[in-house]
Amino acid sequence: MSGRDARGVAMAPRRGAVGAAAIWGVLLCALCARALAAPEPVRVTLRGKPLALATPALDDGRELYLPLAALPRLGLTYTLERRDEIARVTLPGGRTLEVPLARPAAERMVPFSALAGPLALERRRQGDTCDLRPPAAPSSAREHVAPPKPTATSPPPEKAGVQPAQSIDPPPPAGASAPSGPKTGSAGAAQPEPARPEALPSRGAVVVVDLPDRLPVSAPADPAQAAVASPGVVLILADGRAFLGPPEPLASESRPAGRIVDVLFDAEDERHVQVRILADGPLQPRTEVLSDPTRIALDLPGAALPEGASEWIADHPLLAAVRSAPAPRPGVLRLELELRNLVAHHAAATADGALVNLRVPRGAGRSVQEAIVVLDPGHGGYQSGCNIGIGGGKRILEKDITLAVASLAAGILRKSGVRVHMTRTSDTAMTLPARPAVATERNADLFVSVHVDFTPIANAASGTTAYYHMQDADSRCLALSLAKRVSQAGGFPNRGAVSDRRLFASGLAVLRHSTVPAVLVELGYLSHSGDRRKLLQPEVQLALAQGIADGVRGYVEGVLPEQPLAQQTSEVP
Amino acid sequence: MRSRAAVWLCGMAVLALAGVAGWLWASRSGEGGAREVRVSRPVRAGDGVELREQSIPVPSGVEPMRRAVEALAEPAGEGGSSALPKGTRVLALSVREGVATLDLSGEFAALGESGLTGESLAQEALRRCFAQFPEVKRLTVTVEGRSFEGEHSGPWNDLPVREEDTAAGSEGRP
Numbered sequence: 083m084s085g086r087d088a089r090g091v092a093m094a095p096r097r098g099a100v101g102a103a104a105i106w107g108v109l110l111c112a113l114c115a116r117a118l119a120a121p122e123p124v125r126v127t128l129r130g131k132p133l134a135l136a137t138p139a140l141d142d143g144r145e146l147y148l149p150l151a152a153l154p155r156l157g158l159t160y161t162l163e164r165r166d167e168i169a170r171v172t173l174p175g176g177r178t179l180e181v182p183l184a185r186p187a188a189e190r191m192v193p194f195s196a197l198a199g200p201l202a203l204e205r206r207r208q209g210d211t212c213d214l215r216p217p218a219a220p221s222s223a224r225e226h227v228a229p230p231k232p233t234a235t236s237p238p239p240e241k242a243g244v245q246p247a248q249s250i251d252p253p254p255p256a257g258a259s260a261p262s263g264p265k266t267g268s269a270g271a272a273q274p275e276p277a278r279p280e281a282l283p284s285r286g287a288v289v290v291v292d293l294p295d296r297l298p299v300s301a302p303a304d305p306a307q308a309a310v311a312s313p314g315v316v317l318i319l320a321d322g323r324a325f326l327g328p329p330e331p332l333a334s335e336s337r338p339a340g341r342i343v344d345v346l347f348d349a350e351d352e353r354h355v356q357v358r359i360l361a362d363g364p365l366q367p368r369t370e371v372l373s374d375p376t377r378i379a380l381d382l383p384g385a386a387l388p389e390g391a392s393e394w395i396a397d398h399p400l401l402a403a404v405r406s407a408p409a410p411r412p413g414v415l416r417l418e419l420e421l422r423n424l425v426a427h428h429a430a431a432t433a434d435g436a437l438v439n440l441r442v443p444r445g446a447g448r449s450v451q452e453a454i455v456v457l458d459p460g461h462g463g464y465q466s467g468c469n470i471g472i473g474g475g476k477r478i479l480e481k482d483i484t485l486a487v488a489s490l491a492a493g494i495l496r497k498s499g500v501r502v503h504m505t506r507t508s509d510t511a512m513t514l515p516a517r518p519a520v521a522t523e524r525n526a527d528l529f530v531s532v533h534v535d536f537t538p539i540a541n542a543a544s545g546t547t548a549y550y551h552m553q554d555a556d557s558r559c560l561a562l563s564l565a566k567r568v569s570q571a572g573g574f575p576n577r578g579a580v581s582d583r584r585l586f587a588s589g590l591a592v593l594r595h596s597t598v599p600a601v602l603v604e605l606g607y608l609s610h611s612g613d614r615r616k617l618l619q620p621e622v623q624l625a626l627a628q629g630i631a632d633g634v635r636g637y638v639e640g641v642l643p644e645q646p647l648a649q650q651t652s653e654v655p
Numbered sequence: 656m657r658s659r660a661a662v663w664l665c666g667m668a669v670l671a672l673a674g675v676a677g678w679l680w681a682s683r684s685g686e687g688g689a690r691e692v693r694v695s696r697p698v699r700a701g702d703g704v705e706l707r708e709q710s711i712p713v714p715s716g717v718e719p720m721r722r723a724v725e726a727l728a729e730p731a732g733e734g735g736s737s738a739l740p741k742g743t744r745v746l747a748l749s750v751r752e753g754v755a756t757l758d759l760s761g762e763f764a765a766l767g768e769s770g771l772t773g774e775s776l777a778q779e780a781l782r783r784c785f786a787q788f789p790e791v792k793r794l795t796v797t798v799e800g801r802s803f804e805g806e807h808s809g810p811w812n813d814l815p816v817r818e819e820d821t822a823a824g825s826e827g828r829p
Contacts, residue, residue, distance in 0.1 A: 106668040137693075137787055150789055151817070166790065187690075190789050465806055468770035480770070514809050533807075536770025538736035543703045543772070575702075585775040587782075591809035602807075604771060 121147060121186040125211045128156070139212065140186045146205050146212055147184055147191035156201065156214075166190060173200055340365055340435065341386040342415075345394040345404050353442040355398045357419065361385060361435035369429045369438065373578065376562060376642045378419040378427055379407065380438060385415040400425050400440050423640040424563060426555035442640060444556040444599055445527035450635040451499035453528065456521040457630075458592065459488035459504065460533035460602075463511025468536035468608050478608060480534045481509065483617055487605060488532045490627030495634060498650060518596035528560060528634060529600040531592045534617060536609045544610040545575030548633075549582045549602045551593035561601045564633035566643035571629030572622055574606050574613065599637075603630070692723040693787055695780040697736045704772060706738070706780055720791075721748050723784045724757060727777075738780030740765040746799065753792035754813065755785050763798050767806045774805045778814065785816040792816060 121140035126133045126148065133156075137149035153160050153171060160169045160181075169192060171179045179200060183190040194214075198204055203214045340363030348356040359365060359382070368381045393405040402420040409416055419427075419438065426443040429436060445453065460480065461467035467480025485506070492502040503524045505517045521529040537543045546569035550557035561579035569576035582589035582602070593600045605626050606613035616622040632647055641647055690713050695706035711726050713719045728743035742762035749756050766777055785791040796803045796811040803811045 106665060106672065151786070189787075461806060465767060467806065468768055468773070514804070514806075533771060535772050536768075537704045537772050538697045538738075538769065538776065539699050539704055539734070542699045545702075577702075585771065586778060586808045587815055588808070590771075590807055591805075592807075594809070602771075608770070 127213045146194035147186045347396045357438040359435040365436040367429040367436040380417045382415045443559040450638045453638045454501045454526040456503045456526045456529045457488045458517045458531040459484040484532045491630040494631040514591035515595045522597045531602040535604040545577040547577040547604045556599040560637045563636040567633040568629035572626040692719045694726040695783045696731045755791045756795045758797045771807045782816045
């Protein structure tokens with residue numbers, strides 16, 4: 083079949099070559115197209131609010147791939163199965179999904195399409211940002227959205243600078259032209275966007291409204307989760323915006339929980355008192371210890387005060403009163419427990435409200451002379467701790483300062499009649515578990531480990547911090563007492579009582595192994611020139627030692643950290 | 656002659672296609688080509704220090720996990736600091752059944768002189784570093800083959816690398 087053209091050139095091979103080139107050309111184009119469609123990193127926002135993801139999401143135009151770390155931020159939990167090829171995802175309602183993981187790049191990721199339906203979210207790409215949001219609103223959505231009603235559990239919108247969602251027309255930002263009609267956008271945004279009523283089919287509605295200024299409110303843990311919430315409409319103020327929408331995942335922070343009916347005090351004895359918050363529904367109490375004066379804040383998301391009552395007087399040696407206080411966040415009722423003594427506390431939900439148990443801390447509520455205390459000068463021997471050169475080949479070593487201050491504190495306490503044991507009295511090394519073991523062996527009441535801190539950046543931090551283990555209520559009381567009195571005595575900023583879980587997942591070793599109330603106190607920072615100068619002065623070391631002794635005494639005698647200790651009538655020679 | 660030229664052209668096209676395909680495969684599998692890892696370094700923040708993440712490129716042919724760890728010990732820019740003691744090198748790194756075992760050089764032992772804050776920042780930086788690799792769930796650190804024990808935190812064995820796997824949950828750094 084081969085022929086020749088007019089010039090006598092063989093035609094069949096030429097046609098074949100052209101055909102092959104065409105096929106390869108098509109293949110080349112397909113490969114190029116695939117390369118162009120390769121997933122690219124995108125920022126992910128949830129209803130306009132960025133999701134902080136350590137690993138960026140990837141979008142190839144057809145699919146959005148989310149890193150596994152994004153799931154908790156969407157209110158989901160997951161476990162990996164089948165050699166990590168499948169994620170078993172648990173939805174907020176408890177339903178589980180099996181999601182095959184994709185590998186658009188090196189890491190396994192979750193295809194968003196598998197979650198879009200169950201979460202009632204869709205994605206919208208704009209530039210390098212992919213926004214996850216509820217499906218577009220029906221045209222009548224706006225009419226179905228009621229303006230927010232002020233309730234006792236959240237500040238009235240007018241007070242908070244918020245107007246009903248339908249009529250919001252905030253002043254334009256400086257330099258921007260005043261738009262007509264309702265506008266929306268975050269505080270500080272250069273250009274307000276149009277108002278966005280968004281309907282969640284059969285789930286409620288969301289309206290984002292402008293606020294004139296940033297409000298003193300904290301952002302919800304995960305605003306996105308509102309999209310998968312239960313029905314209902316509440317006003318949620320967050321991060322300069324007001325969300326009118328379904329609240330469940332914003333939790334408990336905004337859902338009306340129950341109106342308080344009464345606050346009762348049950349005093350078992352002088353060392354225990356129970357505060358019962360009676361409500362017409364269960365409450366979810368959270369507590370926080372506030373300082374100056376020391377008091378316990380009891381936060382009750384969604385709760386409301388009874389008509390005409392905001393203070394309840396207690397007649398108990400540990401507790402003076404319970405009274406309402408300014409809300410820390412919208413939708414959260416705060417009660418404050420005014421204390422008379424240093425107390426350990428525990429809060430819990432009950433069927434008809436909540437309760438807070440207050441008690442004298444372990445080993446406290448007596449004279450300090452009855453106490454047995456173990457002082458632990460940190461480090462020692464080859465473990466010098468943090469150190470810094472001061473010229474001439476000399477170095478300041480943490481182990482020397484801790485031994486000096488702890489020895490002085492032991493002397494002061496012994497003079498007061500306290501039985502004190504030291505984990506070391508010389509420059510010797512000890513293992514970490516061996517230190518609190520001394521307290522157990524000696525049947526001690528308290529364990530105080532003395533340290534000096536250091537930051538990798540000079541002069542970045544200054545002050546005294548007292549660490550307690552995890553959530554231990556007794557150790558927290560000891561830490562409160564020590565942080566205040568040591569910082570005050572040494573003239574350092576008080577960085578407060580801090581849980582060691584904020585440093586390490588399993589906390590600090592000497593506290594973890596302790597069987598008695600225990601605190602690790604960081605006197606100051608060797609990396610801070612001001613702190614360092616003080617830490618080296620003998621008179622400041624003596625003052626710090628006095629602060630430790632006073633902190634111990636304040637704990638044992640139950641004196642609030644800001645209150646003066648009674649003059650001791652006798653000293654043991 | 657022309658048919659020969661066409662065959663030669665096709666051959667070149669095949670080679671070019673193979674090259675493109677290889678490049679695509681390599682870049683998608685993450686084993687080579689340009690990609691990034693994230694590292695956390697201490698920076699001044701308010702009245703303290705916090706970790707701040709930044710992305711760094713991984714050169715072709717370099718294992719990303721190893722590169723990420725090594726970058727933690729490199730000098731940071733102005734106002735920052737390295738998360739691990741300077742000079743720390745990765746002697747060995749393996750991942751088996753979700754547990755990464757990281758063997759570091761002796762320089763890492765200088766962490767004992769970094770104070771509680773320095774030790775905490777180093778552990779957190781390592782945990783964050785490994786958390787970006789989904790195959791790693793827990794981390795064990797050794798120094799020249801021996802178990803490492805922090806002077807405040809104790810042994811660095813079997814540390815969870817992600818928040819959700821820890822008792823600490825979402826609570827932040829002071």
